[in-house]
Amino acid sequence: MEGLLQLLFNGLSVGAVYALFALGYTLVFSVLGVINFAHGAIFTMGAYFTYLLIGGAVGANGLLAGLQFPFALPFWLALPLAGIASAAVALVVERIAFRPLRDRGSDPLLALITSLGAGVILVNLIQLLVGAESYSIPVGTLGSLPAALNIAGAKVRTVQVMLLAISGLLLAALSIWINGSRSGKALQAVSEDPITAQLLGINSSRVIQIAFGISGFLAGMAGGLVGLSISIAGPYFGIGYGLKGLGVLVLGGLGSVPGAVLGGLIIGLAEACVPADLSGYKDAVSFGFLFLVLLIRPQGLLGRPQSNKV
Amino acid sequence: MDAGLLEQMLLGALLGLSVYLPLRCGQLSLATPGFFAIGGTVAAxxxxxxxALAGSGSTYPITSVLLEMALAALLTGVLALGLGRVVLRLRGIYLAIATIALVEILRVVTLNLEFTGGALGIFGIPQPFDSAAGYAAFTLALLALICWLCDRLEKNRPGRAMAAIRDDELxxxxxxxxxxxxxxxxxxLSALVAGITGVVAAHFLNSWNAKLGNFDASITTLAFVVFGGSRTWLGPVFGGLLLTALPELLRPVGDLRLIVFGAVILVGPLFFPKGVITPELFKSFKRRIRGTPTAAAQGVKP
Structure with a gap:
């Protein structure tokens, strides 16, 4: 029983981060119909922002060697600030890699390449500025919380509980925003049909910016949380998450918000269930799922089927 | 120019052609690095x-390399035939993601299997050529052959059918x-080109591991085609040659080179949405060579 509960917690806390990550993909996909390949890099930026804001010092290899902010914020304050900074980065990415294509009426699939270019720039900028070494966010920044909690006999790291709680909170806030607010409804309208939405008086450009901002915010928060629970393994560490996020995205259904959450949790749990001696294959789990789902139900678990229009 | 860099550029051009073939048919498949990795693993x-393949001479016989190419082509071809039936039911971005998934599954499996050498890979792959120049000459011949076949394909019935599907499948x-x-x-065809290229690359690189067929490679090879253009085979060849050389040519800017590389693939599609090389470009070029027909030449009386 304890073992099962432990497994459940491990899986859900990892899955919650995947969900946060995939939600960012989904928001952009729902309004633009393309995948933002710079998303992984924005996630990485969020982790580094969090590290700097809690007062971490830059190592010796980058241009900014030895840089350290004169203040050290507690984690609960640093994380949302890092999210906001990541949102700003996402807006810049939108401005340079997505908007020019829209303005020129180019093939939307080109955004795959331009966003990838933006991602390459961001990742290498990080490497140039702070070097390739790994950093970790000490659990001490959480304040005087115990390192582990005992829940019904299962020993659970406090960080995991936090991951779950913060992700749950963000997901709830996001769904309230999408279904309850004016701008959230505008987002739904744009994802339904951008031109009609524009005709009805919705500023599609503005909605797309909002989607990118929120997407960057979620990615930045997810980055900070992973930095806390595991570590920041260098400028490239977002790429693996970026790929898994794709798996989550397709599993849940492209463009579906509840789907992204469900997909994240399923893949997190499935990975937690991979036995230790087969752990090398863990990274293939999400892609195996993804592949099966695409073949059996291409629209994803909660997505809507596409029809062939002439 | 350094023959080693030239060889890499030629391999890049071949991979560009492999991505170009399905894209010419309107299918965004990113499976090329997967088949490339299979070809390389077969050769390794x-x-x-x-x-028995090693021969008696001091260098590895080229006939053995050709045999490896044939076997790699057979394996990737059969695999593509089976997988293609299934994945090609998907469209657009869904196909792209499914093929990324294929590549990643393949990478993780190669990484974990005993006989493929695990994470370290396979070392000491014998050399059929003494120098990089030999490789470059061999690969150039291969590239020329495949370019010629692509050119034929663009002009015959199946090739025209592909273009028709790209323009409007229904x-x-x-x-x-x-x-x-x-x-x-x-x-x-895309899988065959990638598999054969993998065989050459494995010998050239001397060692082979799972990292060579990963997601990065999927996207970089796609960038070759998007940058160069997907309307004619010259586009991916141009894109592959240029974008493979670029990080090396940018070595003087040091740490900034990958940033500049990123900027090039970011800005390229903005200014050349159809790629740098397009059929229209050819036409205007041909017109310029022949000279613009003047009013007098057209027989118009003043």
Whole structure:
């Protein structure tokens, strides 16, 4: 029983981060119909922002060697600030890699390449500025919380509980925003049909910016949380998450918000269930799922089927 | 120019062609690095584990390399035939993601299997050529052959059917084109080119591991085609040559080179949405060579 509960917690806390990550993909996909390949890099930026804001010092290899902010914020304050900074980065990415294509009426699939270019720039900028070494966010920044909690006999790291709680909170806030607010409804309208939405008086450009901002915010928060629970393994560490996020995205259904959450949790749990001696294959789990789902139900678990229009 | 860099550029051009083939048919498949990795693994295994192939001379016989290419082509072709039937039912971004998933599954499996050397890979792959220049000459011949075949393909019936599917799949189907088979053909040809390229790359690189066929490679090879253009085979060749050389040519800017590389693939599609090389470019070029026909030449009386 304890073992099962432990497994459940491990899986859900990892899955919650995947969900946060995939939600960012989904928001952009729902309004633009393309995948933002710079998303992984924005996630990485969020982790580094969090590290700097809690007062971490830059190592010796980058241009900014030895840089350290004169203040050290507690984690609960640093994380949302890092999210906001990541949102700003996402807006810049939108401005340079997505908007020019829209303005020129180019093939939307080109955004795959331009966003990838933006991602390459961001990742290498990080490497140039702070070097390739790994950093970790000490659990001490959480304040005087115990390192582990005992829940019904299962020993659970406090960080995991936090991951779950913060992700749950963000997901709830996001769904309230999408279904309850004016701008959230505008987002739904744009994802339904951008031109009609524009005709009805919705500023599609503005909605797309909002989607990118929120997407960057979620990615930045997810980055900070992973930095806390595991570590920041260098400028490239977002790429693996970026790929898994794709798996989550397709599993849940492209463009579906509840789907992204469900997909994240399923893949997190499935990975937690991979036995230790087969752990090398863990990274293939999400892609195996993804592949099966695409073949059996291409629209994803909660997505809507596409029809062939002439 | 350094022959080693030239060889890498030629391999890049071949991979560009492999991505171009399905894209010409409107299918965004990113499976090229997967088939490339299979080709490389076949070459690495055969040349290091099968003594009969090694021959008696000091260098590895080229006939053995050709045999490896044939086997790699057979394996990737059969695999693509089976997988293509399934994945080509997907469209657009869904196909792209499914093929990324294929590549990643393949990478993780190669990384974990014993006989592929795990994370370290396979070392000491024998050399059929003494120098990089030999490789470059061999690869250039291969590239020329495949370019010629692509050129033929663009002009014959299956190639035109592919272009029709790219422009409008439903319209093509209504004109009696077997869209499923045509798309499958493009996918299999793409796999063959990637597999054969993998064989050459494995010998050239001297060692082979799972990292060579990863997601990065999927996207970089796609960038070759998007940058160069997907309307004619010259586009991916140009894109592959240029973008493979770029990080090396940018070595003088030091740490900034990958940032500049990123900027090039970011800005390229903005200014050249159809790629740098387009059929229109050819036409205007030809017109310029022949000279613009003047009013007098057209027989118009003043």
């Amino acid at each position: 295994l055969l040349s290091t584990r099968v003594p 319209a093509a189907a209504s004109q009696g084109i077997n869209t499923a088979d045509t798309k499958l053909l493009a996918f299999v």
